Amino acid sequence: MNRENETRKVSKSTAKRLPGYLRILKKLIDGNEFRVSSTRLASLLGASPSQVRQDLSSLGEFGLRGYGYDTRVLYTSILDIAGVREEYSAVIVGTEEMVSMLKSRPVFVGQGVALKKCFSTAKENALGLFEDYAKKERPDIIVLATEGDSTEKAIEVIKTLKIKGVWNFSNVKIKLDVPVKNLWIDDSLMTLCYDIGKKETKERKTK
Amino acid sequence: MNRENETRKVSKSTAKRLPGYLRILKKLIDGNEFRVSSTRLASLLGASPSQVRQDLSSLGEFGLRGYGYDTRVLYTSILDIAGVREEYSAVIVGTEEMVSMLKSRPVFVGQGVALKKCFSTAKENALGLFEDYAKKERPDIIVLATEGDSTEKAIEVIKTLKIKGVWNFSNVKIKLDVPVKNLWIDDSLMTLCYDIGKKETKERKTK
């Protein structure tokens, strides 16, 4: 697994692009394309060939000069580096809608993270059951998708657990000494509105 | 609306942080805090006071030296700038789970974007009905949350519409001349796994 002692440094922005590489490589492989150049990858990803080469060479030496990259090698290598391979177990606590949406995500359905159990706050005493379960089964990742009061209570529980990370869809910022990834869905629509507004302003000016 | 001819330039990274400011300001106002300093805002946001002042001063002159910022003024001003105020209409097409999750989002429920109609691909001929509706009612924003074949078909329809933007949860990159915001939910979990893996490696090394 460890190639040549792993001296390279993967920048934050490169790390953020890894899922994108995986998505595209998967499609190429499914379409029986086993070879790809940095230029092609770049255009599929909406990036520059330079950036793709910077990214990939920071991960290791996967390319072959004059040839390009082997999509299958690249795919499995990035999967490795990204650290997604059914290694981690997860439990979801959240509103009915969020739970049913999240448990159907491919990342839980196929390979990826192993989803062990879900607790919908629509059910009686969901948080109590969640606490009992988590204390006993020690999942690696907690997916927090609650709303309102449940959120504060759930965070109290989470703070007592020995976990590896939190995937947070709730409105609240969580202070923990393990990685927390916030996904504020509504934020993304706001930035879309912002872009639309900006475009409209620009077009009005042009006239 | 236009303060002093709007010469300031809002950077991309500042724009991305606007929803975060709104979330925090809302909480402060709900807690009857009507005054806030850049230092306080920064700590709530997980940023530096410098960055907060850079951000806010790029939006306009909202602060008062020696005092701080008026949370209510700041909140409504940023709402304005962010361009979210029930101005835009939206329609959702997607899987049953995504539709029921999305339509319960606060951004659609309260003020924000006006959700006009939803089409679940679990229902017969959802895409046909969507097409008819969208052609007639001309929504501003299409929320695309389909999977599999429906995605390609839905994109075909979208390309024939006169819309202002697309909020895309589907796996597919969309080429359009209006703003598109992609939200690949699974990506975020992958970056969490990456952070967890990195932390574990580091801790192993330290020992």
Added chain:
DNA sequence: TAGATTGTTAATCGATTAACAATC
């Protein structure tokens, strides 16, 4: 006035792009 805190300029840091030698 004295203390607090902004707005802005300058310095630093990190990420992207350009260019090209290395090499398949």
Added chain:
DNA sequence: TAGATTGTTAATCGATTAACAATC
């Protein structure tokens, strides 16, 4: 060999941080 394309170094660009004068 000739053509293609990587990996890497250097140059550019943008974003963050530091510092401080302006001013409430």
